[in-house]
Amino acid sequence: MRMGIVFKLFILTTFICMLILATIFVGQTIFFKQYYAHQKVKDLKQHVKSFESEYTKNQDNPKALQTLEQDFYRNHNTWITVLDEKGYMKNVDNFHIEVQFDRSLDKTFSRKKLMIPIYYLVDIEDVLDKKPFLKKKMRISIYGIKTDSTLVPYLIGELGTFGPLLRSTLGVLDPSEIKMERTTYWENKILEKKVENYFQKEKLSKKPRAIAETPIAMQNGTITNVQFPKWNESSNIIFSNHLFLDRIKEFQTSLLLNKNQMDDNSLQILDYKQNDIKYKLLIDPMKDQDGKTIYIISLSSLQPVDEAVKMVKDYYVYIIIFALLLIFLVSFYYSRKIASPLLKINHTTRKMANLDFSEKILITSKDEIGDLSHNINLLSKTLHSHIAQLQEDIEKEKKLENTRKEFISGVSHELKTPLSIMKSCISILKDGVANHKKDYYFEAMEKEVDKMDLLIVDMLELAKFESGTYKMNYDVFYIDQVILHICDGLSLEIKEKQLNLRKHLLPVQVLANQHRIEQVITNFITNAIRHTPYKEEIILEVIDGKDMVKICVENKGAHIPIGQLDKIWDRFYRLDNARKRSNGGTGLGLAISKNILELHGVEYGVINTDDGVLFYFYLNKAD
Numbered sequence: 001m002r003m004g005i006v007f008k009l010f011i012l013t014t015f016i017c018m019l020i021l022a023t024i025f026v027g028q029t030i031f032f033k034q035y036y037a038h039q040k041v042k043d044l045k046q047h048v049k050s051f052e053s054e055y056t057k058n059q060d061n062p063k064a065l066q067t068l069e070q071d072f073y074r075n076h077n078t079w080i081t082v083l084d085e086k087g088y089m090k091n092v093d094n095f096h097i098e099v100q101f102d103r104s105l106d107k108t109f110s111r112k113k114l115m116i117p118i119y120y121l122v123d124i125e126d127v128l129d130k131k132p133f134l135k136k137k138m139r140i141s142i143y144g145i146k147t148d149s150t151l152v153p154y155l156i157g158e159l160g161t162f163g164p165l166l167r168s169t170l171g172v173l174d175p176s177e178i179k180m181e182r183t184t185y186w187e188n189k190i191l192e193k194k195v196e197n198y199f200q201k202e203k204l205s206k207k208p209r210a211i212a213e214t215p216i217a218m219q220n221g222t223i224t225n226v227q228f229p230k231w232n233e234s235s236n237i238i239f240s241n242h243l244f245l246d247r248i249k250e251f252q253t254s255l256l257l258n259k260n261q262m263d264d265n266s267l268q269i270l271d272y273k274q275n276d277i278k279y280k281l282l283i284d285p286m287k288d289q290d291g292k293t294i295y296i297i298s299l300s301s302l303q304p305v306d307e308a309v310k311m312v313k314d315y316y317v318y319i320i321i322f323a324l325l326l327i328f329l330v331s332f333y334y335s336r337k338i339a340s341p342l343l344k345i346n347h348t349t350r351k352m353a354n355l356d357f358s359e360k361i362l363i364t365s366k367d368e369i370g371d372l373s374h375n376i377n378l379l380s381k382t383l384h385s386h387i388a389q390l391q392e393d394i395e396k397e398k399k400l401e402n403t404r405k406e407f408i409s410g411v412s413h414e415l416k417t418p419l420s421i422m423k424s425c426i427s428i429l430k431d432g433v434a435n436h437k438k439d440y441y442f443e444a445m446e447k448e449v450d451k452m453d454l455l456i457v458d459m460l461e462l463a464k465f466e467s468g469t470y471k472m473n474y475d476v477f478y479i480d481q482v483i484l485h486i487c488d489g490l491s492l493e494i495k496e497k498q499l500n501l502r503k504h505l506l507p508v509q510v511l512a513n514q515h516r517i518e519q520v521i522t523n524f525i526t527n528a529i530r531h532t533p534y535k536e537e538i539i540l541e542v543i544d545g546k547d548m549v550k551i552c553v554e555n556k557g558a559h560i561p562i563g564q565l566d567k568i569w570d571r572f573y574r575l576d577n578a579r580k581r582s583n584g585g586t587g588l589g590l591a592i593s594k595n596i597l598e599l600h601g602v603e604y605g606v607i608n609t610d611d612g613v614l615f616y617f618y619l620n621k622a623d
Helices: 005-057 062-076 124-128 189-205 242-257 303-353 368-431 435-466 479-489 491-496 514-531 589-600
Strands: 079-083 096-101 113-117 139-147 150-158 185-187 216-227 268-274 277-287 293-301 475-478 500-504 509-512 537-544 548-556 604-608 612-620
Touching: 005 062, 005 079, 005 277, 005 293, 005 303, 062 079, 079 242, 113 150, 139 242, 150 189, 189 242, 242 293, 303 368, 368 435, 475 479, 479 491, 479 500, 479 514, 479 537, 479 548, 491 514, 509 514, 509 612, 514 537, 514 548, 514 589, 514 612, 589 604
Parallel strands: 500 537
Antiparallel strands: 079 293, 096 113, 096 216, 139 150, 139 216, 150 185, 268 277, 277 293, 475 509, 537 548, 548 612, 604 612
């Protein structure tokens, strides 16, 4: 049976993917942990040797040695310090007490003064929290291990804290029989436990040592000086690491009680585990400048190794899932490559059938399918354009129809009153009831005809603006000259009411339709004249801005109610008291002004001032 190219590629790709996946999985899960741990220890050895070299160069500079330890921790995330031949930290002398011993049978310490480091017995947190404990002139008892002329304490307490000290039958000092009478004592639990085990072995061997031969000693004395570290001292970082201090205590215990086991001067690497975290403890013996053996001790966590292995195992869950997905994707790739464009075309044309032209076919391949996609996109764009134009024409037609209806309704309402007046006048003249007042009635009818003519002109103009077909042409002109020209034309009306016209104008060029802006300003000023009481004032002001100019028309008089400020722009809207038909006007002036300003795309409005009403609008300044 002939095998297709799709099936062959599917088998080959699957085999390669599975082979690569298996290789990486075996390498990283079986060998990675050992390699990582080995490399970590190797690097740590090199770092410790480098530290040893630098330490040798700076043995006489304690401050430089402290900086060296801090830099080592910061650079390698590994704790490190140097211990003397008794297991005490070198270059650290800020956490100790000085004790003047009493007279005793042991001539090594009788009436001698000794400096004793106490960071193995007292927590740094107690010191920094200023809890009361060891202090000058305190009488204390010390249990410790004798080494040369030094006493390494594992238990310190106030004098009288402890019970019986000697086993009278054997003459041997036995720590297991020490009884705590009170709670004022401090202890190195690790060393104390080792000492107790030491005496248990002595008991079992039935060969107890004499007081002079045993390495355990008890001395009483008085504290003559106390030195505690301060908050900002660099050595605090080691004192606060109890895990590292415990390892140092264990090393010191082995050094004091099993000295023969520490004679090997080679680098020792010890494994340690706590809280499911593995550590590597490196002990590097060396000679100082006096020929004494000192020890570089460092502690490094292998937690990143375990975390990395765990992450790798978790990671491979996703790798396997990804590999399976890759296999399925490859198997369907070629079939989907051909079918996918057709599915997209079908999906898009289905939307086009429902008059949804928002989606385009994103296929740009240089083949017949690509050409088909391009043609369908072009067809969709053309149809969408024509349908949008058709909808726009329909909306305009609806708007024109609404305008016609409103026009007819408004004209019918507004023409009703003047026609009634004219009909009454004609009836009176026809009956001959008031022949002596013919001229009066003819004049009244003429006024009503003029009002109807003005009303029809305004209605036609408003309908033209609201139809959406009016195109605004723009001119460049000085706004102050337009305002002055309008004021000259309205000077007679202003004089009739003895109004004071205050003008604050600026010669600023604006970009707008001059004729229509004149119409707006005329409507605003005429409206102001109509509603300003006799002998009051009207204020005309032009305010220059950065890109725009503000034109204000303010008249003194009654305020417009807050709830009607927005309604005054509606056609035929009149305030109940202030805007009666007898005051003149067609009720269309502000509606026409609103449409003109909206066609200019500028801001406009009306507000109540302290003692009047202010109409304003903005115009763009000419470049």
